[in-house]
Amino acid sequence: MSYLMPIYQPLAIEFQRGEGCYLWDIEDKCYFDAISGVGVTLLGHAHPVIHAEIVAQSQTFLHLSNLFKHGWNERLAEKLAEITGLTQAFFCNSGTEANEAAIKIARAYGHQRGIQRPKIIVMQNAFHGRTLGALSATAKPAYREAFGPLLDGFEFVPFHDLAAIEHYQHDPDVVAVLLEPIQGEAGVNIASPLYLRQLRKLCDQQQWLLILDEIQCGLGRTGTWFFYQQAGIRPDILTIAKGLANGVPIGACLTHEKLGHLLQSGLHGSTFGGNPLACRVAYTVLDLLDKQYLATIADKGYKLLDLLQSRLTGLQNIQSVRGAGLMIGIELIHPVANIPQLASEKFGVLLNVTQGKVIRLLPPLIMTDAQVEYLAQQIALLLKELSQNYVESQP
Ligand SMILES: Cc1ncc(COP(=O)(O)O)c(C=O)c1O
Known part of the structure; x- marks a missing residue:
């Protein structure tokens, strides 16, 4: 039994520490944090x-x-x-x-x-x-x-x-x-x-x-x-x-x-x-933000959106991939349960789904170019799996 009101249903991962764009759970598994506490930790975790x-x-x-x-x-x-x-x-x-x-x-x-x-x-x-x-x-x-x-x-x-x-x-x-x-x-x-x-x-x-x-x-x-x-x-x-x-x-x-x-x-x-x-x-x-990060965010955002759009083309279950800077939504054609769980367990990425079918990415604004590529790659792998599941579920 929990002593908290049942307002939230957190994933069953317990975190012990974070640094930059990454978080580690109590078994020391590392995750890429692509949701930043729903758009909060702009400068990542444990910024010195x-x-x-x-x-x-x-x-x-x-x-x-x-x-x-x-x-x-x-x-x-x-x-x-x-x-x-x-x-x-x-x-x-x-x-x-x-x-x-x-x-x-x-x-x-x-x-x-x-x-x-x-x-x-x-x-x-x-x-x-x-x-x-x-x-x-x-x-x-x-x-x-x-x-x-x-x-x-x-x-x-x-x-x-x-x-x-x-x-x-x-x-x-x-x-x-x-x-x-x-x-x-x-x-x-x-x-x-x-x-x-x-x-x-x-x-x-x-x-x-x-x-x-x-x-x-x-x-x-x-x-x-x-x-x-x-x-x-x-x-x-x-x-x-x-x-x-x-x-x-x-x-x-x-x-x-x-x-x-x-x-x-x-x-x-x-x-x-x-x-x-x-x-x-x-x-x-x-x-x-002013001195170190702001000037690079638009480019990183374009790059992430571009990589996602090109890697996700042709997948049957995607309605649209849209975004501005580092705020990105990937809309599926129908709701799919447990995407955050699959993303974290199998692809090591923390993300969120809104409206049941829009995968929302709000990664930290301090991401490097290499991290932009890594995130795009992991999201593409996730969506390929979701797409395959979708195709297989069709009569
Ligand atoms: C656009 C917008 N307005 C208001 C709020 C409410 O903010 P808070 O949860 O800090 O009260 C949110 C939270 O998600 C939001 O996204």
Whole structure:
């Protein structure tokens, strides 16, 4: 019997240590980590600089509360402002909390404009988190059904369908559009730069806030700091979390000056949010990405996608292989059970499957070219086996 609530069903592997892109189980079997704790350990495991910063901070103080200054939250906010152009930050501890802050800002913006029941347009298949606000913006019935009543004020439209959003132009209660520019949990669905630019323009015309959730696809994953930058736009609110401190919990909601004042003293807060440990590690992650890794990610991503696309051509059970940078989805034509187990046991690769049939790869951003080739080779072997099983199962 386990003393944990049965919320998760982890694979039956127990790990003892990690280094870079690799993890070792308690029998010392080595695995290539191609999921990075679902897009979190951007710099891999046991990165020596991260290790040193964690030790150094623990030798001073780990926590002060937001009653006192420590400098690291200011430094991190300034660095994020340089990267995003969004000069007002609120730090929290997770992605879902970052989205809660974004929803509160959007609602406060509505109230400021005299809108009593503000609405936010959100996407079908979106995933924004599990707290009640973020869950209300999350489409999947299986995640929502047990917990009603959820919050009012969210209008769902199909992803990547501008006309469906334009339909709301005459609704005076709409205040914002919230989306992931790449839907991760929904199976790596990628918005085009054109769509993002058109959406930005529509939001400007309508005085709607454009809120982007780059919790999974941001922070260098797609080859630029943020995916929206590839479209040449900027959101009004950006939410980030996951890899920001390489595994030390942190989230952030970033916005510009015109909105930052909406969350005043007493209106929002977090005991742990913005603590010195998480902020110091996050600052270090951004610094390392900037100086050592960011410039190479796009090339590695192209190479991985290219190798996968060429090696998987002709396999009958593959619907599509798509990706941006080092965020890749391989969609099968039908769900297959136990792919993560087969991948780890037989091919030594840790990966994840979303929507039952999309193999999701979110490898560490520090991968070398040789590791890109190795991963492509192992994934090709895995998919050949899945394809063979599929062919043999056909009447
Ligand atoms: C796009 C996106 N938004 C929000 C979240 C929620 O983040 P967290 O699990 O840190 O609350 C996730 C988590 O997977 C995510 O992928």
